[in-house]
Structure formats: C-alpha cells, structure tokens
Amino acid sequence: MDEVFKALADPTRRSLLDELFKQDGQTLSALEERLPMSRFGVMKHLKVLEEAGLITTRKRGREKLHFLNPVPIRLVHDRWVSKYAEPWASALSQLKDEIEEDE
Amino acid sequence: MDEVFKALADPTRRSLLDELFKQDGQTLSALEERLPMSRFGVMKHLKVLEEAGLITTRKRGREKLHFLNPVPIRLVHDRWVSKYAEPWASALSQLKDEIEEDE
DNA sequence: TTGACACGTGACTAATTAGTCACCTATACT
DNA sequence: AGTATAGGTGACTAATTAGTCACGTGTCAA
Numbered sequence: 001m002d003e004v005f006k007a008l009a010d011p012t013r014r015s016l017l018d019e020l021f022k023q024d025g026q027t028l029s030a031l032e033e034r035l036p037m038s039r040f041g042v043m044k045h046l047k048v049l050e051e052a053g054l055i056t057t058r059k060r061g062r063e064k065l066h067f068l069n070p071v072p073i074r075l076v077h078d079r080w081v082s083k084y085a086e087p088w089a090s091a092l093s094q095l096k097d098e099i100e101e102d103e
Numbered sequence: 104m105d106e107v108f109k110a111l112a113d114p115t116r117r118s119l120l121d122e123l124f125k126q127d128g129q130t131l132s133a134l135e136e137r138l139p140m141s142r143f144g145v146m147k148h149l150k151v152l153e154e155a156g157l158i159t160t161r162k163r164g165r166e167k168l169h170f171l172n173p174v175p176i177r178l179v180h181d182r183w184v185s186k187y188a189e190p191w192a193s194a195l196s197q198l199k200d201e202i203e204e205d206e
Numbered sequence: 207t208t209g210a211c212a213c214g215t216g217a218c219t220a221a222t223t224a225g226t227c228a229c230c231t232a233t234a235c236t
Numbered sequence: 237a238g239t240a241t242a243g244g245t246g247a248c249t250a251a252t253t254a255g256t257c258a259c260g261t262g263t264c265a266a
C-alpha cells in the first residue's frame with residue numbers, strides 16, 4: 001500500500017501510467033521516446049511501478065510489454081481516498097467557518 | 104496537484120491525516136504525543152500537508168489547531184484516481200490473460 | 207514580572223531517490 | 237556467422253527529503 005502511494009508521488013511515473021492508459025502494452029523503447037529522459041531513468045520508474053503492482057509486464061521475444069493494472073489504485077480508492085473524499089458536505093461548512101473567521 | 108501526491112506518499116503524514124480524521128482540530132502538541140517523533144519532525148510534516156492544502160490551521164491563543172481539508176483529495180479522486188480505478192472489469196480480463204499465460 | 211508553555215526558524219546530518227553511464231545478455235535479421 | 241536491436245545490471249553522482257537540535261518568539265497565569 002505504501003509502495004503504491006510512493007509510486008504515485010512522482011510526476012514521471014504518473015505520466016507513464018497516462019501513456020499506458022492511452023495505449024496499453026507499450027515497450028520500454030516506445031515509452032522512452034515520449035519522455036525527456038534516458039532509457040535507464042524510464043526503466044527505473046517502470047520497476048517502481050511494477051513493484052507497486054501498478055503495471056504488469058509480459059515478454060514478447062526481445063521486447064517487454066507493459067500493461068496498466070488498475071487493481072492497486074482501486075484498493076487505494078476503496079480503503080483510503082474514499083474515506084477522506086466523502087465528507088464533501090463538511091468541507092463546505094468548514095469553508096463557511098473560514099470565511100467567518102476572516103471578518 | 105503534485106504537492107498532494109507527494110504529501111500523501113509519506114506514511115507519517117497519512118497517519119497524521121488519520122489522527123485528524125479521528126479527531127479534528129488537534130494541536131501540534133497533541134499530535135506529537137501520538138507519533139514516535141520529535142515535535143520538529145511533526146511540524147515539518149504538518150507544513151507539507153498544509154502547503155498541499157490537505158489541512159488548514161487556525162490559531163487559538165498560543166495554540167495552533169489543525170483541521171482536515173478533504174477538498175484536494177476529492178480533486179485527486181475526481182481527476183485522477185477514478186480514471187484508473189474505473190476499468191475494474193478490464194482488470195478481471197487481464198487477470199484471466201495472466202493465468203492463461205502461466206499455463 | 208517572572209516562569210512555564212506552545213509554537214517557530216535556520217542550520218545541520220543522514221538517508222533516500224532521481225538520473226546517468228559503461229558494459230552486458232538475449233533476440234532478431236540477413 | 238555477423239550485426240543491429242531491445243532490454244538488463246551495478247556503480248556512481250546529484251538532488252531531495254526526513255529528522256534532530258539549539259535557540260528565539262509570543263502567550264498565558266500566578
């Protein structure tokens with residue numbers, strides 16, 4: 001769980017997920033072309049994403065294909081994000097309190 | 104947005120949010136007691152959370168009260184998490200593919 | 207007004223992380 | 237076989253981050 005949050009903390013890794021969201025199953029080389037970074041940097045990020053379970057991989061000959069795995073994000077959503085995102089109504093009352101305090 | 108993800112990446116900061124979720128409006132000293140960390144460490148984490156907009160603060164005399172703000176998490180949920188969490192059905196078919204591949 | 211209390215700041219150290227590179231292995235193509 | 241292509245490893249540097257500490261400021265209460 002912690003690994004998922006840490007993996008999502010980096011903008012490069014989020015844009016990698018975005019890339020795979022646009023087109024799933026891309027190779028390392030394909031992903032490298034789209035990022036302003038060396039192949040090795042991309043590799044490292046992909047490794048972090050894979051260890052967090054956010055992507056899965058499959059080998060096809062000498063290529064490695066990368067696939068998005070929505071499961072961990074779903075878990076983060078269910079166990080964590082929804083818990084804090086739900087009190088939406090209370091946010092409004094809190095906003096009201098803040099405005100009142102400025103007076 | 105990036106600040107929110109980075110703020111959520113640290114387990115200490117997530118547990119601070121948990122603490123405020125249990126009881127909103129706690130002071131620095133109160134939060135410090137619950138964590139195995141010096142006051143200064145907690146202060147730093149609270150600062151990160153505040154700059155990400157995840158908490159808001161209010162002064163009461165010499166105390167500083169900390170309040171949970173669900174808005175940024177809601178934005179993360181709406182703009183980002185839901186995008187990846189929704190393809191739940193596709194996860195199942197992906198799982199199926201993986202099982203087949205192991206054969 | 208003295209002393210205790212709650213919080214804040216800047217400097218510092220230690221640990222983690224991002225990114226690159228030289229070099230290597232495995233697959234493909236002719 | 238020989239060469240190009242796709243990916244992998246370990247070591248290294250630079251940047252970021254976590255955590256602590258000495259010291260300072262504002263507030264309360266006798």
